[in-house]
Amino acid sequence: MIVRALSKDLIASAIFFLSSLVISLSIPLTPYALQAWPVVFGASLLAYLLAWWRTGRSGVGGSSVRRIPFTIALQALLAAGVTQVLAANDLPSGMLPLHALPARILIFLILGGVAAFGLTWLALVKEQSTDAAAKARWNQFLELVRIPSPPRQEHLKAAEIHRRLVNEWGFSPEEVMTRADGVIAASDTNLVDGLPVYNACVVIKGSYSSRADAQQYHGQFPKVLVEGHIDVVNPEELPKSGDPSMRIKLQPYAQPVVATPEELAAIPDELSFDARGRVIEDDKYATASRVFKDAKDAEAGGGVRLIIRR
Secondary structure, three states: OOHHHHHHHHHHHHHHHHHHHHHOOOOOOOHHHHHHHHHHHHHHHHHHHHHHHHOOOOOOOOOOHOOHHHHHHHHHHHHHHHHHHHHHHHOOOOOOOOOOOHHHHHHHHHHHEEEEEEEHHHHHHHHOHHHHHHHHHHHHEEEEEEOOOOOOOHHHHHHHHHHHHOOOOOOOHHOOOOOOOHHHHHHHEEEEEEEEEEOOOOOOOHHHHHOOOOOOOEEEEOOOOOOOOOOOOOOOOOOOOOOOOOEEEEEEEOOOOOOOHHHHOOOEEEOOOOHHHHHHHOOHHHHHOOOOOHHHHHHHOOOOEEEEEH
């Protein structure tokens, strides 16, 4: 379904782009298109580069990359519109005050560039506050939390986080600081009590180091450490064989919390995942994804608590 949706988006984007290009490159409009299109697409590219510079990495990665065809199509429509405006400017008109405006062509080009920059920038900034982005974060949580990660045995979860960092979250391999064996180059925390420590560390570069007054120490600039634990207390050990994945049970919130492993195992409803470890968005998923105002609302409205077990 996702591939089919992406294909439809690509086809629609290609149609909008090509139709805008054909219209703009018709013989009467070509000289104006050669002015409008570079300005519009240059301004859009500037927005991407600014986002990249602000984050110090591919800040346009992940789902933003998948939106690039749509963004290009949108800018093509805008460029075609600016082309039409420039062409209309040379046609006879009763609006003499407008035609007498100094540097009016430059003004129209600036307005087109500002619009292109603004549309692109808003798409990048607003994307993470959309319902789709919230759903993606929720799915990521469900898919990662089911990977068992006992203390000193976090390598399964660390490996999946490493994979997603590069393939889905827009980081480059060079920005991932940890290796599969738990080693962090130039670190003194690779072994604790003689055992490896499995981490998933990544560098998110800022813009401070590019400032003229930036302070450094032996080539190192100030850093902010954001840390979270990926190890868990349950299970205490990885299974010796079989699928190690945990199961996410859905217990009605109105019921008392289960007290024994047997009671937990008896809960019939649980989330399902495909062979790639992606959550399946069925009716159980819909139930687990409901949001309530508070505990009373969840209890009265059929909410569930998510319990992870072997």
